[in-house]
Amino acid sequence: MEGYYADEAASEFTDIPATDTPVWILGVKYNALHDAAQIKKDICTKIWVTYRKGFVPIGDTEGITSDKGWGCMLRCGQMVLAQALVNLHLGRDWTWSPETKTAEYLQIIHRLEDRRQAPFSIHQIAQMGVSEGKAIGQWFGPNTVAQVLKKLVKYDDWTSLEIHVALDNLLIINDIRELCKTGGISWKPLLLLVPLRLGLNEINPIYIKALQNCFKFHQSLGIIGGKPNMALWFMGFMGNEVFCLDPHTTQKSGTIGKKETEDEILVDLTYHCRKAPRMNILTMDPSIALCFFCKTEKDFNDLCDNIKEHVVTSDNQMLFEIILNKPTAYFSESFAESPKHSPNLTKHSEDSDEFEVL
Template identity: 55%
Template structure:
């Protein structure tokens, strides 16, 4: 097991000098505000608790490609895994849950955490493995296994894979055309998941409740570099409690940005190659040392940082809303802190949209009044409506060339 940590420890040693700076400016990590002068250890605990997915080597070949490592091509796929894993941690364990290396397998929260981690293992059967993401990219997005993804592509793949996760019943909505359509999202979140059945084996007639939402907004913030007009709005996104960070990177270098301090962004870097590692079956969890070495390799003690202008302009901003109230609050914050104050906001809000629709100031109603009314939808949503929502997003993408617009990050 000693070899398991060689790259991991090297990464820690190199990253310590790039750790949180000594500053009086607030430090934001996934919507939580810290003081670098007074909360340094809390910041590091928060960062360490994020699941850190990196390149791996020695796993079962992906499909018939013969590829047993994602080194050199899988960094954006790993960033997508980190965002999705963080959504599941939020959902099943809460934002304040903290990981420690010394846990008991009798601890139910730790067992839940291990269940989440197993979903991302490097094996075909894991629902969110590098295998599943790469193969879904090939079958639905036209990206050959081993080809780099852009932020929009990995978001679309996550959206399709999440449908199979019955445990979480997560709705992944990818907002295209720089527009968050509130009505479409709410209809999708109030649609019952496909697996819900009543006592007789048919759909339960009880009114559907809100399904947790992972909202991903792919954006292009410049041509070859970020337009300074967008810096304030991008930084504001990290301050929302619903923040799940930003998928993006530096040119040709995909990264998962989890926060900011001043004009710098804080990120987790997947560019460390570790041996593939698997947890034993849950029934085999007898002693902690059976899972400790593998578990530790999924956590990074020190994040890195870079100036926000050093980011590639192709990004995807991510938010998690476990309740309808959280989503309404997010929309209100976006309207008040991003849309209204900015001459050229990061993205827009609108009440609704239909097929092959392009946003404009005239077609978007007053979002502020819409939020005051707290848009509600009929409780008679059906499974067919969920399928229609997914079909609508795919239909819209026929007219969207954003895959070409996004610079692919390696």
């Protein structure tokens, strides 16, 4: 069995060095020396989505039955969406255990399962990717998976989310308020994705502090990114290292059902991992998407304030721009058409080639 009880080595949690170095995981600060148990529980609670095999074919009856080698970025998108749904329906402080049967939790897993009917299954994401110019079985980049998820959430009322993808390195506050404020009054929870390219072949070190600051915001849902040839979901950092969940494990497809049978219980275990690899932040691929969740308008206003104070710090180091209203001359719907752009960020006309078939 993969995942939670994969093998003897995986029966131990990720090693957390016993130092006073702060550990940040999606807006929560821990002390590596004193909070090891809480860090491990937080990591294991995260919904881990990996390659699967043996699912119903994507497309026709002769279609693809495994996403091994091409679905890593799609799986990272599922992980970010899953965490947004956990924060919305269960709360950021909710924790998972092998005995968990919470109705909301089961609903979230059902939406990710490898079934054609599941709203955010590999089938739905891959097929919606066709509208973004990606053939079924072709890898995605961060921007593509963001655009696909934005379309798919429109078809699932229970999810109760709006997704905004901030293009052209530009976050326009009033565009988001217009999107999320139903009838100009009620706020609909927001999953905000900001695709960026922070260098040519590697991340420019001048952006590291701002990236680390993003993990500290309580609205943080981490970073969709990776390293050459593999997509990863980064969910925190410790010193100059980032923690990630890695989708590059191929597990058998299955359903969690009501988590009553032995098989259903075992399937649930495959969605949780005791290992969160660490890597130097400078080895991250420069093509990323920052991810944030704002349950309320107050959350969004607070996020904007934090971005202005800790991310948009100077013309030389700003990750992206944040403004109140769309510029008069602004007409772009894609990176390729952008009339405005932060001077130190390389223009990103489409998903880069860094995420290749393994």
